[in-house]
Amino acid sequence: MLLNLAQKLMLNIDPESAHNITLGSLSRSANTPLQRLYQQHIPNLPVSVMGLNFPNPVGLAAGLDKDGMAIDAFYAMGFGHIEVGTVTPRPQAGNPKPRLFRIPSKHAIINRMGFNNRGVDHLVMRLIRKQSPIVVGVNIGKNRDTPLENGTLDYVHCMQKVYAHADYITVNISSPNTPGLRSLQYGDLLDHLLLTLKEHQHQLAQKTGRYVPLALKIAPDLKDAELEKIARALLQHKFDAVIATNTTLAREPVAGLKHADQAGGLSGAPLLKSATDIVSALHQHLGEEIPIIGVGGILSGEDALKKMTAGAKLIQIYSGFIYRGPQLVKDINTVISGVSSGV
Numbered sequence: 001m002l003l004n005l006a007q008k009l010m011l012n013i014d015p016e017s018a019h020n021i022t023l024g025s026l027s028r029s030a031n032t033p034l035q036r037l038y039q040q041h042i043p044n045l046p047v048s049v050m051g052l053n054f055p056n057p058v059g060l061a062a063g064l065d066k067d068g069m070a071i072d073a074f075y076a077m078g079f080g081h082i083e084v085g086t087v088t089p090r091p092q093a094g095n096p097k098p099r100l101f102r103i104p105s106k107h108a109i110i111n112r113m114g115f116n117n118r119g120v121d122h123l124v125m126r127l128i129r130k131q132s133p134i135v136v137g138v139n140i141g142k143n144r145d146t147p148l149e150n151g152t153l154d155y156v157h158c159m160q161k162v163y164a165h166a167d168y169i170t171v172n173i174s175s176p177n178t179p180g181l182r183s184l185q186y187g188d189l190l191d192h193l194l195l196t197l198k199e200h201q202h203q204l205a206q207k208t209g210r211y212v213p214l215a216l217k218i219a220p221d222l223k224d225a226e227l228e229k230i231a232r233a234l235l236q237h238k239f240d241a242v243i244a245t246n247t248t249l250a251r252e253p254v255a256g257l258k259h260a261d262q263a264g265g266l267s268g269a270p271l272l273k274s275a276t277d278i279v280s281a282l283h284q285h286l287g288e289e290i291p292i293i294g295v296g297g298i299l300s301g302e303d304a305l306k307k308m309t310a311g312a313k314l315i316q317i318y319s320g321f322i323y324r325g326p327q328l329v330k331d332i333n334t335v336i337s338g339v340s341s342g343v
């Protein structure tokens with residue numbers, strides 16, 4: 001009840017302030033008696049993906065806790081995993097504000113945050129301090145002012161820094177808010193990036209005696225032929241997973257509504273169909289060889305089920321969590337466990 005009230009209050013103030021206040025409160029209350037306010041028990045629904053064991057298939061998508069400030073709080077809410085980041089080698093401020101907009105009537109968000117984060121060294125410090133056993137993925141990117149031709153070096157730098165502290169690492173080449181980033185999804189640039197990162201993964205695994213899986217996060221705005229090429233590259237380079245999808249540049253589903261013309265990526269309910277179609281198409285190309293993590297537009301347990309029916313082994317939420325809070329984690333798990341037990 002108190003939590004519902006806080007949630008409603010937050011939806012009525014400026015989105016970025018609400019975000020910062022919430023994350024700060026979660027960070028301070030985790031591992032204290034106040035944690036009871038949002039703690040919830042989620043029955044075990046174990047799933048093994050990328051060689052990792054997840055207590056349930058619902059994860060927090062990247063971008064909400066970019067600097068790993070509240071990892072233990074999200075564990076207390078019952079998330080099966082959390083993806084922190086996107087983190088870049090050097091801290092950066094991101095785009096000028098305002099850069100985050102809600103479209104409540106559609107349960108949607110438009111953002112052009114631009115990888116605002118405190119840099120990889122700060123994130124590593126936060127990962128060392130976490131107390132809970134939650135599975136943590138670290139989503140890595142490039143600094144805005146790193147020329148695209150040197151982008152691979154930024155990914156390698158982040159990967160080397162976080163390797164010992166991550167359960168898996170996500171290579172984000174699909175944010176629409178870093179100029180040129182999405183061009184890494186195509187042709188030689190993609191090939192070179194995947195090849196280089198797999199080589200470094202191999203070296204790091206030998207050095208540390210621990211294999212940390214690599215996932216690629218892609219955009220929903222890809223044509224069939226482009227998606228097929230990405231799938232082929234993933235198979236060729238033996239990537240460990242693919243995350244589909246990031247936010248979309250499309251605006252038709254929110255056309256005419258307040259904020260619809262803001263630049264950036266659209267997420268939330270209007271993304272569900274196109275992001276799920278990408279999961280289906282990927283599943284056709286990849287079969288069971290490379291697991292798919294489905295994200296985009298999940299606002300209910302039924303939406304999550306659509307992703308899993310399309311071929312996703314795990315799912316992640318961001319916008320749905322903003323509109324529905326921790327209850328959504330519970331709802332999704334209830335629906336999924338009902339289906340797996342044949343209820």
Ligand SMILES: Cc1cc2nc3c(=O)[nH]c(=O)nc-3n(C[C@H](O)[C@H](O)[C@H](O)COP(=O)(O)O)c2cc1C
Nearest residue numbers: 061062063086111245246267268296297317318319
């Ligand atoms: C405000 C905001 C910031 C985001 N930042 C990142 C990010 O830093 N890295 C990333 O890979 N995805 C980022 N995303 C994309 C989400 O992880 C997710 O892929 C997308 O929002 C679709 O899921 P949803 O419809 O459940 O929100 C961000 C999304 C939002 C709304």
